[in-house]
């Protein structure tokens with residue numbers, strides 16, 4: 001099936017700190033020929049070591065909304081939006097919170113994806129609360145796909161993306 005011919009405008013929005021969510025986002029975008037909007041905080045966590053958990057966890061706890069570089073795509077221009085996040089402290093990462101606070105996402109078909117280390121917590125539940133003006137049409141999680149069964153996870157992401165579009 002040629003997804004361009006389906007006439008739907010598709011956007012993949014994501015934040016990724018260590019590349020897992022980026023891998024899945026790019027797989028979905030390649031599969032569907034969708035546009036991509038990467039959220040990039042102006043100030044990123046400096047530590048890739050154990051301190052990252054304290055820094056990131058604290059950001060979540062304090063409901064921080066880190067300032068992002070200007071978005072180069074407008075979600076309102078699209079019909080179907082995929083939103084991907086790493087799981088931080090059992091919920092979505094702070095840059096996604098900034099997105100929700102600063103950008104209207106209404107009357108869209110939205111599919112959610114997350115990358116985690118086995119504890120998705122309230123990630124999807126909390127995203128759905130923020131996206132109450134849209135229709136949530138799917139959700140899926142991946143266990144650190146860069147370092148665990150990478151090829152399988154790429155296949156899983158591609159198949160899921162196709163199934164979402166076919167079901168519309």
Ligand SMILES: Cc1cc2nc3c(=O)[nH]c(=O)nc-3n(C[C@H](O)[C@H](O)[C@H](O)COP(=O)(O)O)c2cc1C
Nearest residue numbers: 017018019020021056086087089090115117118119
């Ligand atoms: C600050 C921080 C908090 C995290 N909290 C969780 C968590 O609550 N549950 C979980 O399963 N994984 C947690 N992780 C692991 C990441 O969700 C996981 O490694 C994910 O694949 C990273 O995605 P990324 O490479 O796109 O940043 C946490 C990682 C960080 C840095």
